[in-house]
Amino acid sequence: MTVAAETLQAVEAVFTERVAARTAPGASWSVFDRSGVVAAGGIGIDDLDTGRSPGADTLFRIASCTKSFTAAALLLLRDRGLLDLDAPARSFVPEFSPEVPGGLEVDPTVRMLMTMSGGLPTDDPWADREESMTREEFSATLAAGVRCATVPGTVLEYSNLGYAVLGQVVERVSGDAFTDFVARELIEPLGLDVHFERPAHDGAAVATGYRRFGDDGWLALPFTGPGVFSAIGGLFASAASLAEWTAWLASAWVGDERGPLSAASRREMQQLMRVAAKRHAPPSMPGAPVPPPPVAYGYGFGLFVEHDERFGAIASHSGGYPGFSAHMRWHVASGIGVVAFENATYARVSQGAEQALALVLDAADRVSPVSPAPVPWPETLEASVVLSRLVNEWSDAAASAVLATNVALDVPFVERRAAIEAAWAAIGGRTAASETAVDAVCDSPDHLVWFLPGAAGRLRVEVRMTPLAAPLAQTFRVRAESDEASVA
Numbered sequence: 207m208t209v210a211a212e213t214l215q216a217v218e219a220v221f222t223e224r225v226a227a228r229t230a231p232g233a234s235w236s237v238f239d240r241s242g243v244v245a246a247g248g249i250g251i252d253d254l255d256t257g258r259s260p261g262a263d264t265l266f267r268i269a270s271c272t273k274s275f276t277a278a279a280l281l282l283l284r285d286r287g288l289l290d291l292d293a294p295a296r297s298f299v300p301e302f303s304p305e306v307p308g309g310l311e312v313d314p315t316v317r318m319l320m321t322m323s324g325g326l327p328t329d330d331p332w333a334d335r336e337e338s339m340t341r342e343e344f345s346a347t348l349a350a351g352v353r354c355a356t357v358p359g360t361v362l363e364y365s366n367l368g369y370a371v372l373g374q375v376v377e378r379v380s381g382d383a384f385t386d387f388v389a390r391e392l393i394e395p396l397g398l399d400v401h402f403e404r405p406a407h408d409g410a411a412v413a414t415g416y417r418r419f420g421d422d423g424w425l426a427l428p429f430t431g432p433g434v435f436s437a438i439g440g441l442f443a444s445a446a447s448l449a450e451w452t453a454w455l456a457s458a459w460v461g462d463e464r465g466p467l468s469a470a471s472r473r474e475m476q477q478l479m480r481v482a483a484k485r486h487a488p489p490s491m492p493g494a495p496v497p498p499p500p501v502a503y504g505y506g507f508g509l510f511v512e513h514d515e516r517f518g519a520i521a522s523h524s525g526g527y528p529g530f531s532a533h534m535r536w537h538v539a540s541g542i543g544v545v546a547f548e549n550a551t552y553a554r555v556s557q558g559a560e561q562a563l564a565l566v567l568d569a570a571d572r573v574s575p576v577s578p579a580p581v582p583w584p585e586t587l588e589a590s591v592v593l594s595r596l597v598n599e600w601s602d603a604a605a606s607a608v609l610a611t612n613v614a615l616d617v618p619f620v621e622r623r624a625a626i627e628a629a630w631a632a633i634g635g636r637t638a639a640s641e642t643a644v645d646a647v648c649d650s651p652d653h654l655v656w657f658l659p660g661a662a663g664r665l666r667v668e669v670r671m672t673p674l675a676a677p678l679a680q681t682f683r684v685r686a687e688s689d690e691a692s693v694a
Contacts, residue, residue: 213565232548233250238543252411255426265401265410265412294316296313298379334528337435338432400448402431402441403431482505498515522534531553534559580651600622612680637660
């Protein structure tokens with residue numbers, strides 16, 4: 207994908223304006239597609255003591271974006287036949303036996319926890335401060351008792367504790383420490399510059415995290431981890447390396463089988479598994495455009511999924527940690543996406559990332575469609591030619607050759623022929639151009655709509671083919687364009 211210079215300048219301006227408004231001392235961003243990073247940059251300062259500016263390779267804490275790695279690890283174990291996602295989580299972590307409202311005996315399953323529907327209440331910001339908790343401390347915490355806010359499997363409610371439990375599921379199924387398993391099975395095979403601990407060598411550029419202090423100051427915050435809660439948000443990554451991860455996830459939609467996890471499982475991650483209540487547009491920077499709320503919104507496996515009215519499915523995840531804000535999002539159909547980081551607590555860099563992706567997709571849509579338009583099957587086109595002839599001059603024999611058996615059973619040919627003639631009469635009858643199809647529209651290879659002009663209007667003709675290798679037309683509708691009711 208080639209992104210115009212003016213579009214990239216507009217993306218950079220989004221984060222420049224945010225840093226100028228003191229949302230954070232610094233920011234780092236990247237634009238990517240399925241092939242990898244297209245463009246990247248950094249704004250402001252990533253360490254106030256040195257005055258260093260962040261770049262695309264500067265490491266930030268990615269916080270809850272880590273959950274996509276946790277979900278991928280679980281699917282990897284599932285694909286190897288070692289894990290049943292519908293098994294109760296406590297069959298792997300016995301000390302996890304939450305109290306359920308109404309005293310119902312419902313065990314949260316692995317799948318429920320993966321889709322944020324395990325019944326546990328939202329636990330930001332408590333969990334963000336528990337990253338370094340040991341296994342022994344975590345087991346004792348669970349054994350002391352936890353409670354659900356809703357009946358497991360019924361409602362989406364974001365839970366870090368649930369993903370900490372899932373990290374222990376990975377450990378107890380694989381026999382490895384969670385961080386070791388993810389590093390060996392996912393990070394290293396993909397060659398990602400992603401880490402569960404701050405790199406110790408001097409050459410690593412690592413952003414310092416800050417929180418607001420006083421009227422106009424920033425206070426540096428210490429790094430934590432790793433521990434049991436690393437499964438919820440423990441990773442360090444750069445804008446470039448996280449873009450490589452998300453580009454690999456996005457490549458599943460074109461059947462790319464590179465890497466440790468199958469394309470099918472990566473597609474599962476990006477599908478809406480649990481629908482949330484209506485999501486309202488988040489507060490935005492003063493003067494920034496406010497995006498409309500998505501048509502549908504919810505959680506997949508380790509990822510949020512929303513359906514934008516214009517562009518369709520968008521996969522994403524935000525991350526918030528003491529001192530850091532992270533966001534990754536991409537357009538599922540095209541693989542075009544944005545990663546963005548800021549080094550301040552509660553900076554809500556997701557707002558900037560949403561705005562940046564909208565800019566890129568809007569430009570891509572103006573230049574060319576962000577996703578390829580569906581192409582009719584050859585059989586669909588051939589059927590449309592025959593059906594156009596039938597609309598102009600009916601033949602039972604020709605109709606029987608192109609129409610599936612249900613068509614005549616649904617509405618007998620004699621009725622269809624009469625209805626077609628009535629439709630022609632409604633638009634003033636045929637003309638010399640009535641055999642010429644115009645304005646054909648295809649939304650699926652098996653489906654086509656086109657129009658035949660008449661003397662005072664036009665007929666809308668629609669066909670849908672059967673799913674067989676040698677398809678026939680199972681739907682055949684004709685109506686005068688001004689008539690909202692089907693007449694054949």
